[in-house]
Amino acid sequence: SQELEQSPQSLIVQEGKNLTINCTSSKTLYGLYWYKQKYGEGLIFLMMLQKGGEEKSHEKITAKLDEKKQQSSLHITASQPSHAGIYLCGADPGNAGNMLTFGGGTRLMVKP
C-alpha cells in the first residue's frame, strides 16, 4: 500500500517568512492533492498535481511535483497568520478513483 510522509510535522514561523512543506511517497504518485485544514474542521482544496515536473501557484502558495513523481513540495511565500492550519497531502494510489491516502499533516503556526 502507498504511504505518504510529510515533513516537518510542525512548523512555527514568523509572519513574512517563507516556508516549505514536503510530502514523500513510497510509490509513484498518479495524482497528488494538497489540502488545508483548520483545526477540527473540514479540508479545503488547494491544488492538484499530476504530471512530473508540474508546478502550480495560487496566491502565495506554490506546489511542485518532482520529475520522478514521488515527492511534492508546498512553498508559502511571505507567510501570514491566515496561512496557519494543518496542511495535508493526499494521493490517489494507482489512479483508483480518488480513494485517497493522506500524509500525517504539517501543523503550521505563523507568529504575528
Next chain:
Amino acid sequence: ETGVTQSPTHLIKTRGQQVTLRCSSQSGHNTVSWYQQALGQGPQFIFQYYREEENGRGNFPPRFSGLQFPNYSSELNVNALELDDSALYLCASSFRAGGTDTQYFGPGTRLTVL
C-alpha cells in the same frame, strides 16, 4: 464554502451503540467518499460510493457501512461503537469523469464514544 454539508456537527455515544452520520454532496456529484480522522493524524479512507453502489473500501470492518441516495445525500453507519471510533468523520464528494477528480470535503462530524 465547498457545498458539502454534514450533520450532526458533534455527537456523543456510548460504547456498543449505533450511530448514523449524514452528508449532503454538491449537486451533480455522483461519488461520495468517507474518511475517519483521529486526533493528530491524517484522514483514513473508509469507503466510497459511486452511483449508489459501494465502489471501494479501506481497512475498516463491516460494522462500518454506508448508503448513497439519488438526491446526492449519503449516510455512514457504525454499529457496535468502540472507544477507538472517536474521531472526526469527513465526507467528500466529487464528479467522476475519468482520471483524477477533485474531492470537496464537508466540515466533518466529531464523534465521541464514551
